[in-house]
Amino acid sequence: MNWDEYVRHSVAATDWIANYHRSIDKQPVRSQATPGDTSKLLPASAPEEGEDFAQILADFEKLVPPGLTNWLHPRFFAYFPANADASSMIAEQLAAGMNAQCMLWQTSPVGTEMELRMVDWLRDLCALPSSWTGSLHDTASSSTLVAVLVARERALDWKGIEHGLAGGPRLRFYGTAHAHASVPKALWIAGIGKDNFVQVGCDAEGSADLQAMCAAIAADRDAGMLPAGIIAVVGSTSTGVSDKLRPLGELAREQGLHYHVDAAWAGAAMICPELRGLIDGAELADSYVFNPHKWLSTNIDCSVLLYSDADAVKRTLSAQPDYLRTRHAQGVTDFSTISLHLGRRFRALKLWFVLRSLGAKGLRCIIRNHIAWAHEAAGMLAADSRFCIVTGPELSLFTFRLTDGGRRSQEDDARTQRLLEIINNDGFTYMTGTETGGRSVIRMQVGSNSATREHVLASVARVTELADRV
Numbered sequence: 152m153n154w155d156e157y158v159r160h161s162v163a164a165t166d167w168i169a170n171y172h173r174s175i176d177k178q179p180v181r182s183q184a185t186p187g188d189t190s191k192l193l194p195a196s197a198p199e200e201g202e203d204f205a206q207i208l209a210d211f212e213k214l215v216p217p218g219l220t221n222w223l224h225p226r227f228f229a230y231f232p233a234n235a236d237a238s239s240m241i242a243e244q245l246a247a248g249m250n251a252q253c254m255l256w257q258t259s260p261v262g263t264e265m266e267l268r269m270v271d272w273l274r275d276l277c278a279l280p281s282s283w284t285g286s287l288h289d290t291a292s293s294s295t296l297v298a299v300l301v302a303r304e305r306a307l308d309w310k311g312i313e314h315g316l317a318g319g320p321r322l323r324f325y326g327t328a329h330a331h332a333s334v335p336k337a338l339w340i341a342g343i344g345k346d347n348f349v350q351v352g353c354d355a356e357g358s359a360d361l362q363a364m365c366a367a368i369a370a371d372r373d374a375g376m377l378p379a380g381i382i383a384v385v386g387s388t389s390t391g392v393s394d395k396l397r398p399l400g401e402l403a404r405e406q407g408l409h410y411h412v413d414a415a416w417a418g419a420a421m422i423c424p425e426l427r428g429l430i431d432g433a434e435l436a437d438s439y440v441f442n443p444h445k446w447l448s449t450n451i452d453c454s455v456l457l458y459s460d461a462d463a464v465k466r467t468l469s470a471q472p473d474y475l476r477t478r479h480a481q482g483v484t485d486f487s488t489i490s491l492h493l494g495r496r497f498r499a500l501k502l503w504f505v506l507r508s509l510g511a512k513g514l515r516c517i518i519r520n521h522i523a524w525a526h527e528a529a530g531m532l533a534a535d536s537r538f539c540i541v542t543g544p545e546l547s548l549f550t551f552r553l554t555d556g557g558r559r560s561q562e563d564d565a566r567t568q569r570l571l572e573i574i575n576n577d578g579f580t581y582m583t584g585t586e587t588g589g590r591s592v593i594r595m596q597v598g599s600n601s602a603t604r605e606h607v608l609a610s611v612a613r614v615t616e617l618a619d620r621v
């Protein structure tokens with residue numbers, strides 16, 4: 152492809168994207184594909200000869216949309232949002248166009264320095280401690296893995312890196328059942344084992360029971376194990392509940408444990424000063440993660456890990472073989488020394504575009520609207536006697552279920568699951584389910600950038616109509 156052809160085809164692709172968004176609300180939110188629909192359309196092997204690009208784009212238009220679940224749809228209320236402001240799409244196109252590899256400062260000075268500045272911007276927008284530094288990772292799963300590795304090595308006095316864990320003490324981490332699945336997974340990847348994630352009970356608001364955690368740590372020490380870290384969640388994935396960060400942080404300090412805070416979704420909302428009560432005590436954390444790729448308008452992938460002790464991260468992750476050793480000015484950061492991976496995308500560019508294009512005010516406005524509309528949506532359902540709100544709204548997430556006073560709760564579970572199936576087969580809107588307190592519920596999180604108040608209220612109205620079919 153020459154560059155004239157490149158311009159022609161990329162303009163066609165850009166037009167396609169704009170049209171996709173112009174008519175996205177005419178599409179079902181969740182793909183209505185059945186398993187194998189896409190595989191059937193793809194040849195079993197790669198072509199020997201290069202093909203005409205216009206044909207490739209034409210095939211794209213036929214093959215891809217039916218297999219898409221439309222995350223940027225205005226009536227997407229499932230999981231957590233994955234937003235992408237148009238400015239971040241353009242940044243990704245430019246980053247792809249340069250294909251910058253940002254593993255070392257000298258392999259992309261701008262990639263390094265812009266990333267460090269964007270991390271500072273995000274930290275300051277959330278009023279997190281100005282002494283913290285950090286970097287971008289693909290996902291919160293990776294960010295939490297980094298935090299767990301640092302915690303492991305701090306506890307082992309940096310001996311695990313050389314000797315491995317065999318024959319060493321049994322490391323222990325503490326949290327609750329509200330922790331995301333990426334937490335136990337980080338423990339097993341780090342060689343600690345998920346059985347060593349000790350889940351203590353919660354108080355009435357869903358925060359870790361401090362006394363129980365204290366007791367668990369003491370019992371583990373008595374049994375010869377090595378407590379290494381406490382992992383708190385702000386805005387849990389299932390229902391949006393949060394740990395009280397200050398008392399857990401104080402306990403971590405007192406016990407000499409690493410304190411990691413997972414605010415993957417809710418962290419973005421901390422750009423709004425009035426919501427920061429949720430992270431009171433965050434300054435006690437050793438590491439803190441949130442995902443701009445969820446609620447901060449930046450396309451996937453973009454997770455920021457902040458930490459108080461950059462040297463500890465470097466000590467844990469720095470691998471410098473001869474071929475990566477660089478001689479350059481003192482004080483520059485080589486991301487390879489603080490990352491799981493070596494190769495590294497130019498993720499800072501999309502943050503730079505998004506933060507400038509929307510501004511902090513624009514981003515706050517989006518989040519505040521979502522929260523207000525979630526409260527309205529929950530209010531509408533609460534006013535319908537067939538429904539009850541089970542949890543929240545916590546920020547913009549609440550859960551609800553069908554309830555029929557006279558019936559047994561298990562029947563309500565079955566009817567709620569049936570309603571969820573009907574909602575998602577209908578395609579007008581998309582929600583996901585979970586269990587809380589042993590009961591099946593439907594989750595509704597308002598978080599799509601393209602949503603208006605009308606989209607939210609129309610979706611709730613549709614849910615109340617569909618409930619007639621249960």
Ligand SMILES: *Cc1c(COP(=O)(O)O)cnc(C)c1O
Pocket residue numbers: 231289290291292293331333384385386387388413414415416442454
């Ligand atoms: C979404 C989420 C994660 C995982 O995020 P990824 O970036 O997909 O790895 C972790 N923790 C919480 C609380 C989440 O909501």
